[in-house]
Amino acid sequence: MADRPLPAVSHLKIPDEGDPYLEGSRCGVCGATFLGARHNCSKCGARGKMQTVQLSNKGELYSYCIVHRSFPGIDVPYVSAIVDLEGGGTVKGNLIDVEPDPAKIDFGMPVDVVYDDALGRKDADGNSYLSYFFKPRTQ
Amino acid sequence: MADAYVVGVDMIKFGRFPEKSVPQLGSEAALLALDDCGLTIHDMQALYCGNLGQASGMVGQRILQEIGQTGIPVVNVANACATGATAFREAWASVKADLYDVVLAVGVEQMGRGLLGGGGGSRGISKEGLLGSGTMPSVFAEAGMEHTRQYGTTFEQFAKVSVKNHHHSTMNAKAMYQIETPLETVMNAEMISYPNTKLMCSVNVDGSAAAVIASERKARELGLMDRAIKVRASVLTSDPWQERDLVMPDVNTCTRKAAAAAYEMAGVGPDDIDLIELHDCFATAEILHYENLGLCEDGEAGRLIDDGEVALGGRIPVNVSGGLLSKGHPLGATGIANIYEVSTHLRGAAGQRQVEGARIGLTHVIGLGSACGIHILEKAA
């Protein structure tokens, strides 16, 4: 068992020093942004021109839905959100600290990417995980 | 290249048949389609079989083990919810290419119940409910909400799609359901992923559909032209790169690309189409495809459903079979079942739900991942 939480997805990076962040790749030819590491660009087909970039923790809500029925053991309702990050990259995750009510959720609302324990979920070996969430930006 | 024609086509009544095997279900539709044109398995020169659930299980060969092992080539196809349309297109292409004169395409699926998608706990921990939702109702809810963001489309407008399609299926004995669902019933049904309630999600059913495709020469030789349906366009696309595709499957761009290519291949435009069977896997999806298929300008889809233009009797009836929402959605069969529906109208044989004077029809399916298949069909002259 690891002595500290593992990342919930491979593009979430947990440095030895400093704060966790999301990592992406940007094509040096066309500028397309992808999540995680990759070699080639599926937008323009460029080969070997990817640069590793740290994605922003600021973004805005692009689209969402409110999940009322899920698999057993998953707390509902919750907001499944698609967030466009400043400077490129789109990520999906739970929008927290909002009422799960369409009247209370605005398209384009600014959100911060925050990092926290993965809702207590552990793998078969008992490892804990760190995940990311979206929170409405207050100021 | 000479034209290819659907000469025989049929489907079984969709339902739940846990006591039957996938090849048994497929063979039922195959025999119905053969009977529809008075041919036998001995006349078929190849079989194209679409099935998703047993994609590595040689379903086509096992269908022949049910109805006649004649030694013909069999191609098994899997392409998500575009599986049936892809099998049909491969069959069509083989005739267009003059490889064969007459071939059989079958689509078949046996479904479990419950939510599709969102599983995939390969390593580590489950991401469902942690990094948003990957279930199909959620993915299509998010796609619908993108339309709400752009054009203000309402929950009520999405719900009206289900009211319409459930109404249509009351006239279709082969649909899973024949039940009217008024607007309040649809909107007050169990919410699955807002804005899709349970009645706005397609029904998981078992089903099969099949088509016999022949060259013009063969169709004439067999005396089958009087009921033949000409395939005026067959198009398959995959999803071009979009900036949000990694987290938000894009069903719009691949449909628009396929529609443009299909209209060009057929030499017709949206105004020439008399009926459409499109991929209403969720009520939200149908709204998007009105615009994707060019039935109206972008942003007008909500008005189209409000004004009844897409209902039977309207300007361009959509999903008069009941659609996936009410007829049911056996993944691998869907793309051939919608060809059966349009063909039946073009033959003037759709009974109570007949689109009067239908001359040209369009079928559309989307497989997430993504694949879009469009066919444009016309009654043979």
Ligand SMILES: [Zn+2]
């Ligand atoms: Zn590129």
